[in-house]
Amino acid sequence: MANTIQDLYQKYLATSHQIADIRYATAVLEWDQETYLPSKGAAARSRQLATLSEMAHKLSTEKVYGDIIEELLATGRLTGKELINVELSKENFDRQKKIPSKFVRELSESISGAYHLWIEARRKNDYDIFEPALNRLVKLKQQEAELLGYENHPYDALLKDYEKSASVKMLDNLFEAMTAPLKELLKKVLERGSVNDDFLRQFYPKQKQWDWGIYLIKELGFDFEAGRQDISEHPFTTNFSALDVRITTRIDEHDFANMNWSCIHETGHALYEQGLPYEDYGLPSGEYASLSIHESQSRFWENCIGRSKEFWQYYYPELQKHFPEQLGNISLNDFGKAINKVEPSLIRTEADELTYHFHIKIRYIIDKELIGGTLSTKNLRERWSELYKEYLNVIVQDDNTGCLQDVHWSHGSFGYFPTYSLGSFYAAQFWEKIKEDQPNALIDVQNGNLKDILAWLRKNIHSRGQQCKSSEALCEKVTGKPLHTDAFLRYLNEKLL
C-alpha cells in the first residue's frame, strides 16, 4: 500500500477498534448482568447498556468513518485481507446507517424491559405478563425490518443479523428437505422401544458436577488463561477479545445431562472464539463468520463428538471415577444409549439430536408469522400448542414448558433460532470432511486425543474469521460443497439406526 492508503487504513483501523471496544464493553456489562448483578441493580444496568449501544451505533455510522471506507475502496488498490475487511465494513456500515441511533436506544431499552418481564412471567408461569412487552418488541422489529428493507418477506431483513445469506426461501427449502426424512427416522427409532435414562437424573452433587465440568472443558482444549467459566441462569458464551472468552453453565443436582452437554456446547463456542485471530481484533477477519458457523462449532463438539461412543470409550471410566455411586454400575453401552435417547418432548434445550430440529422448525414458523404480521402475540400460546401437537405429538401443559421456555424473544432475537439447525447441518458436513482428511479421527477420539480435530477446525474455520465473507462460501471452500441436509441425515441415520 502507498503511504496515503496506509494512513487511511490506519484511520479505518482506529475507528474499527474503538467501535469494537464499546461493543465488547457492552458485552462485559451483559455478562455481569447474567452472572453477578444484584437484583436491585437491574434498572441502572439497563440504561447503561442502552447508552453504550447508542454510542457504538453512533460511532459506527459516523460520516467520517463511512468516507474513509469509501475512499479506501475507491483507490482500487486494496488487496487480500485488507480489501475483504473494508468491503465487509462497508456492508455493515450501509446496514447500520439505515437505523437511527435513537431507534437503537429505544430497542435496547425495550429489550431490557421485556427481559425482566419475561423473568417475572416465568416466575408466575404466565405468558400474559410477558405478552404486551413481546408485542412491543415485535412491532419494533417489524419497524426495523422496514428500515433495513427487504424483497420478499420482512423476516428476511432480520435474519441477516444472524446469517447474512439466509432468507425465508432458503430456510423453507432446508426445513422442507429435513422434515420428511426426520419424521421417518423418528418413527423407526420409536418403534425400537424405550431406553432407560433414569440414572442420569439421580442426585449429582453440585460441586462434583462443577469439578467434572471444569475437567472436561480443559480436556476439550479451552484455555483458562484466556477465559473462564461461571454460573448463570441460562448457559451462554460471550467474549471481549479472542483472549477473553467467558462461558457459563447451570447445575441441576438431579440432571447430570443438562450440565454436561451444556458445558461441551459452550466450550465448542468458546474454542471458536479463542481460535479467532487476536491480531485482527475488531475487524471482520477477527470476528466469527456467522451465528450458523458458531452453532456448527458448539453442536459439533456437543453432538458429533460429545455424544459419540468413541468419546465415551475414553472418558466414561473417568466419569465413573468422578461419580462412582451414580454410574459405577452402569455399563458404557447403557450410558451410550441413554445419552442418545430419542423422545418427543416439550423442552427444546433438553431435546435429543433428532426431535430438536422440530423444536427449531416450530420457532421458525412462529418467527415468520409474528414478523410477517399473520400471527398476533395474543394468539401465540395457542399457536405454540398447535404446532407442538402437529410436529411432536405432545400436549403443552403450561407456559413455562410452552411458549415462555426460551429467552431469545425477550432479547429481541427474531431470526436467531434457524441458525441452530443450520449449525447442525454445517457440523455434519465438517465432520464428514474431517474424517476424510484425518482417517484416524475416530481412533483419535477413542484415545482421548482431540488435538488434531481442534487443529483442523482452527485452520479451516476459526483462523479465517469472516475472510470467506459468508457461511456458504466458507462451507464451499472447506468442504467443496454447498450447505445441504444430506450429511446431517446420514450422520443421524448412522447413529440412531
Next chain:
Amino acid sequence: MANTIQDLYQKYLATSHQIADIRYATAVLEWDQETYLPSKGAAARSRQLATLSEMAHKLSTEKVYGDIIEELLATGRLTGKELINVELSKENFDRQKKIPSKFVRELSESISGAYHLWIEARRKNDYDIFEPALNRLVKLKQQEAELLGYENHPYDALLKDYEKSASVKMLDNLFEAMTAPLKELLKKVLERGSVNDDFLRQFYPKQKQWDWGIYLIKELGFDFEAGRQDISEHPFTTNFSALDVRITTRIDEHDFANMNWSCIHETGHALYEQGLPYEDYGLPSGEYASLSIHESQSRFWENCIGRSKEFWQYYYPELQKHFPEQLGNISLNDFGKAINKVEPSLIRTEADELTYHFHIKIRYIIDKELIGGTLSTKNLRERWSELYKEYLNVIVQDDNTGCLQDVHWSHGSFGYFPTYSLGSFYAAQFWEKIKEDQPNALIDVQNGNLKDILAWLRKNIHSRGQQCKSSEALCEKVTGKPLHTDAFLRYLNEKLL
C-alpha cells in the same frame, strides 16, 4: 421552573445521565479486571478502558453540554438542589475542559501499562521494573497539573481530583498539627510494653473467614440485593449506581485481622454509596461528597466502631463461635488489646490507627516532591527508606515492603493518600457529634444495635451527596465546626492511654 427552563434542565439531565452511564460502565470493566479477568485478557481490557474514558471525557466536555449549563445558570431562576447540581456541573465542566480527550486516553493507557508493570515488579520484588512507567506517569501528571493550572504548587491542581478544597498549604498545616502530638502519644504507648497479638495469626480457614465476613457485613447493614462481595488482590469498593455497590476482600489464612477489618472498611464505603439518593443518579447530588468524606465513612466503621471494645462486647462471643479453636481461650480483654496494638511497622495497610498517619505523611511528602519535580523516581527507593527511618524508626528491607507496597501510584493517583488522614479526622468529628446527638450510642453498639448510628450517617452525610458543595461545608453543617485534628487526637488518646 418555567417550561423552557424545564426543557433545558431535562436536556442537562439527559447528558448528565449518559456521562454517568459511561463512567459506571468503565467501573464495571475495572471491577471485572480486578476480580475475574483472565490473564491474557489484560491488553484488550486496557484499550477498552481507554476508549470508554475518552468517550466519557468527550461527552462531558461537549460544547452543547456546556452551553446548556451556561444557559441554565444565566436564567438566574434555578433554586435548591437544581441550582447546586448545575453549579457543580459547571465547575466540573470547566475543569474537564482544560484536558484534551487525547490526553485522557494517553493517561488511561499509560496507567494500564504502569499497573501491569507494578504487578510484575511486585512479583520480582524489584522497583526498577516499575520505575520507568512511574516516571512516565509523573511526567503526565505534571503535564496535567499545568493544563489544570494552580497558584502555589502543581500538586494543588491534582489534589482537587480527590478533595476539592485541599491544598499543600492546608495539608502542611494539618499534618504539622498532627505530628508532634502523635509522636508524643506513640512514645507513651510504647513505654507501656508489648502486647501479644500472635493468636490473630493462627490458621483461620479460608471458607470460615469468608462466612464470618459475610455475616459481619450483613450485620453492619450492607444490602446484598444492592451489592455483592467478591475476592480481589487488593480490597476495594466500587459502584455502578447506589443500588449496585461492589466490595471485595482478600483472605490470608494466617492473618485474621487483614480480612476482618478490610471487610468493615469496605463496608463503610459501601454503606455510603448505598445511602446516596438513587433518584439523583449521575448528578452531583447523587454522588459522594469527596474522597475524604468517603474515607471518613470507611474509617469510622473500621476504627471508631470496629475496633471499639463496645462493638466486640457484642460480637466477640459470635466470633468465638465461628473460630472456637482459635479464639475459644482468648479473653475479650486480650482480644481488644491485640486489635489495638500499636507498633511502628513497614506496611501501611497493616498499620495501627496511630502510626498509620505517619505512613500517610510519608506518601504525602513523596507525592509533593515527585510532582513538584524535586524528587526523581530514580531516587524514590532511597527517599522512602529515609522517611521511614525518620518517622517510624524502621528499616526498609526490600521493595515489596517498601516503595512498591501501594497500588495507588500505578493507578496514576497522586493526591489520593492525604484523604486517608483527612478521613480519620472527619470520622472523629462525626463520632463526637453522633455521641452528642445520641447519648445512647455506645450502649447501642454494646447491644449490637448499629441501626441508629447508620441512620444518623444516612441523614447527615449519605443522603446529602454533594449538596453542601465541599467536605468542609458538609463538616461545618453537620458538626458546627471546621475540619480539625483535635477530635481525632482526643479520640486516640482516650482509646490508647
